[in-house]
Amino acid sequence: MNYVSVTTGVISLILSAGAAVAEFPERPINLIAPFNAGGGTDLLLRGLAPHFAEAIGGDVFVSNMAGGSGTVAASALQGQRADGYQLGYFSITVSTIQPQIRDVPYGVDSWTPICSVAASPTLLFTSADLPYMSAEDVVAAVKANPGALVYGSSGAGAMTHLTTVAAFAGLDIIDDMVHLPFQGSGPAVQALTAGTIQFFGDTEILMQRGDFRPLMVFNNERLETYPDVPTAAEAGIEAPLNELYLWGGLFAPAGVEPEVVAKLESACEEAVSSDGFNEFAANSGTVINYRGASEFDAFFRAQYEANSVLIEAAGLN
Amino acid sequence: MISAIPDALALLLTTEALLTLVLGTVLGIILGAMPGIGSTVAVAMVLPFTLSMGQAPAILLLLAVYAGSVYGGSISAILINTPGTPQSAATCFDGYPMAQRGEAGQAMGWATVASVVGGLVSAVVLLIAAPQLAALALNFGPIETFALVLLGLTCIVSVSTGSLVKGLLAGAIGIFLASVGGDPVTGQPRFTFGNWQLISGFNLLAVVIGIFALSEVFVRASKKADEISELAQFRGIVIPRWRDWTGRKKNLAKSVLIGNVIGVLPGTGAATAAFISYAEGKRSSPNRDAFGTGEPDGIVSSEAANNAVTGGALVPTMALGIPGDAITAVMLATLTLHGITPGFRLMEDNPTLIAAIFAGFFIINLLLLPLGMGLARVAAPILRMREGFMMTGVVLLCGVGIYFVRGNPFDLLVMGFAGVFGFILRRQGVPMAPLVIGMVLGPTLELTLRQGLILTRGDMTSFATDHPIAGVLFVITALALAFPIVRGTLARRRLSKTT
Numbered sequence: 001m002n003y004v005s006v007t008t009g010v011i012s013l014i015l016s017a018g019a020a021v022a023e024f025p026e027r028p029i030n031l032i033a034p035f036n037a038g039g040g041t042d043l044l045l046r047g048l049a050p051h052f053a054e055a056i057g058g059d060v061f062v063s064n065m066a067g068g069s070g071t072v073a074a075s076a077l078q079g080q081r082a083d084g085y086q087l088g089y090f091s092i093t094v095s096t097i098q099p100q101i102r103d104v105p106y107g108v109d110s111w112t113p114i115c116s117v118a119a120s121p122t123l124l125f126t127s128a129d130l131p132y133m134s135a136e137d138v139v140a141a142v143k144a145n146p147g148a149l150v151y152g153s154s155g156a157g158a159m160t161h162l163t164t165v166a167a168f169a170g171l172d173i174i175d176d177m178v179h180l181p182f183q184g185s186g187p188a189v190q191a192l193t194a195g196t197i198q199f200f201g202d203t204e205i206l207m208q209r210g211d212f213r214p215l216m217v218f219n220n221e222r223l224e225t226y227p228d229v230p231t232a233a234e235a236g237i238e239a240p241l242n243e244l245y246l247w248g249g250l251f252a253p254a255g256v257e258p259e260v261v262a263k264l265e266s267a268c269e270e271a272v273s274s275d276g277f278n279e280f281a282a283n284s285g286t287v288i289n290y291r292g293a294s295e296f297d298a299f300f301r302a303q304y305e306a307n308s309v310l311i312e313a314a315g316l317n
Numbered sequence: 318m319i320s321a322i323p324d325a326l327a328l329l330l331t332t333e334a335l336l337t338l339v340l341g342t343v344l345g346i347i348l349g350a351m352p353g354i355g356s357t358v359a360v361a362m363v364l365p366f367t368l369s370m371g372q373a374p375a376i377l378l379l380l381a382v383y384a385g386s387v388y389g390g391s392i393s394a395i396l397i398n399t400p401g402t403p404q405s406a407a408t409c410f411d412g413y414p415m416a417q418r419g420e421a422g423q424a425m426g427w428a429t430v431a432s433v434v435g436g437l438v439s440a441v442v443l444l445i446a447a448p449q450l451a452a453l454a455l456n457f458g459p460i461e462t463f464a465l466v467l468l469g470l471t472c473i474v475s476v477s478t479g480s481l482v483k484g485l486l487a488g489a490i491g492i493f494l495a496s497v498g499g500d501p502v503t504g505q506p507r508f509t510f511g512n513w514q515l516i517s518g519f520n521l522l523a524v525v526i527g528i529f530a531l532s533e534v535f536v537r538a539s540k541k542a543d544e545i546s547e548l549a550q551f552r553g554i555v556i557p558r559w560r561d562w563t564g565r566k567k568n569l570a571k572s573v574l575i576g577n578v579i580g581v582l583p584g585t586g587a588a589t590a591a592f593i594s595y596a597e598g599k600r601s602s603p604n605r606d607a608f609g610t611g612e613p614d615g616i617v618s619s620e621a622a623n624n625a626v627t628g629g630a631l632v633p634t635m636a637l638g639i640p641g642d643a644i645t646a647v648m649l650a651t652l653t654l655h656g657i658t659p660g661f662r663l664m665e666d667n668p669t670l671i672a673a674i675f676a677g678f679f680i681i682n683l684l685l686l687p688l689g690m691g692l693a694r695v696a697a698p699i700l701r702m703r704e705g706f707m708m709t710g711v712v713l714l715c716g717v718g719i720y721f722v723r724g725n726p727f728d729l730l731v732m733g734f735a736g737v738f739g740f741i742l743r744r745q746g747v748p749m750a751p752l753v754i755g756m757v758l759g760p761t762l763e764l765t766l767r768q769g770l771i772l773t774r775g776d777m778t779s780f781a782t783d784h785p786i787a788g789v790l791f792v793i794t795a796l797a798l799a800f801p802i803v804r805g806t807l808a809r810r811r812l813s814k815t816t
Contacts, residue, residue: 037357037358037364037647039647040650046368063724064722064723065725068498068513068516072514072516075516103511104516150772156503156504178771178774180772181502181504182768186639190454190633190637190639193455193661194456196772208658208660209660210638210660283655284654285653
């Protein structure tokens, strides 16, 4: 080996490294769903992937890494190289709640947020067979018979749990109610139908599963589909508990180069606004909510802070 | 529902729909037979293809893969002692010993016929009585589920071959292994020693496959060349003749019934059904003494029940829009993507589609017989490979299957350790089956017990007094435990009188 070949080798390596950024992506991009295939998050990613691939001009594939309410995938991704080839789709709970209530190796500074994709407000609802027509009815019933009424959740620290906690802590009756966690929304919805629990909170699409009556919506305004249902603020719940959105977006490990972030961000924007993805969203009840990298970063950090109030109210810390 | 059948048949008898059913069933059988893939993953794998299909073919494809995979799980259970899915773990108990006797074809025949009968009956039940059964499912809350799972645990006694104490110990180890990971009520990690990989606990399939398949490979590898028993000789499925069923029909009927009922109930699933049915078979079958040594009734108990669950699980899914398990949840999600809101109005609003789904499910179960036989003939030469290649293949297949599901190398480590652990336990004469039963039933047992305690504010006596269904199940559990003791005592007394 002589100096000339070594030098050319080094130079070509440097050149190719420079070119790698310019020509991102050189290899397929992996979108990681932190839940099982076939779940809501998985379906959303699989709906997004082809449009994302088209926008970025490369191959994109979806993989699943379920476990620990999404924390297994996030823990694994956090230790990966920050080259932009591995992105996780994390929800509000995976990215802001779980790291504050469990011992996981990631936190607020572990990520390069790329873009937000969706955000749906949650609702508090009860069974249509039950007599509670409004938040006041619930407060009166709890005051009359403390410890008798039960609210369900799909698991401690899940969005469904935080919704009920926001409602009942906001109404100051949570200490006189009982929390019954289930594993997943399906069994909880069944328990609400059967009368085992009296209240549950989730997004609009899930509420339509059963014969349920919405009591309030955690949105900044009333929903078009339910104009008679008050917002949480109207029902007497004060900020920051009055707005809750099940949001999610793409995250890369911290330290991705700005050029790569810019490429991923613009591809994400193009994919989210594509006709194909909008059709998918309309069919699946996904509420599209795009934010670019810097805006999403600020939003994510603000949510991380704000949700500590909820975590305290839920007694999860 | 029945009035919608003519329209439904028009929807079904198209080339696209029929081709979908055949391809889906074949794919399901193959995926189910691959150790580690399991029904949930098999269904999720074909999900992307359904996005471009019509409503009815999309759901039929998922159903075909689902039913096919439950049947396919029995193939690897019988031939290589590796349950392709946890629900066919009970099929190993008698299927593998039969295969070792050189009756692999017969064992597959029993499994196939039992699966088909179980599936067909559940399809008919679904068609006739889905709304009524769904109402029954609603009466099943956490406390009732707890009582049922407790009954399921009694089958540890049935499958503890050799030493009962060792069997109970293995069951306890299984329940303990299942408690590693997130606490079902608070969500906090337990027994993880700060390792985030354990936040979700041990991967059940990785443990099951390590314990059954890898330990078997280790046992074979540790034997001297002249000690090695012949590998299963398999030339194709041998369907049992009508007269072979003499004295076995009652067991078949009972197993189908158990599978149907448990399938309808939420949160239990095919594995529980197979275990309970196996235990009941061992208690009541005229051939009970041969259970565990390669008795066809054992295979029938497990396979008829786990296939009957598939139809049962569709009852709450279709009648209430509430998924009974992860697989039916995927189906409901597919309906959503095709613009149908699953919910309590699903059957009223889409009678033709639902009737087509039910009728399609019937056809799928009819297809299991010819397709299963055809696939077995294709697969037979593979199984005649030399043992060294065969065992290497088993390890490779298990590894790929387990890695594929989550893409997590840690699961491979878990599988390896489970294999070594299983090997040690086998050497000590500890039965493997109770460990798997403990691990499968443990999480549901704990979750429903603690939910029950929250609901009754910590009063356990009201589990039985305020919940009649649970009370009856507790009594049955007590009887199931007392029965062998009483029978043994009576037999001894009779023996001492005659001598």
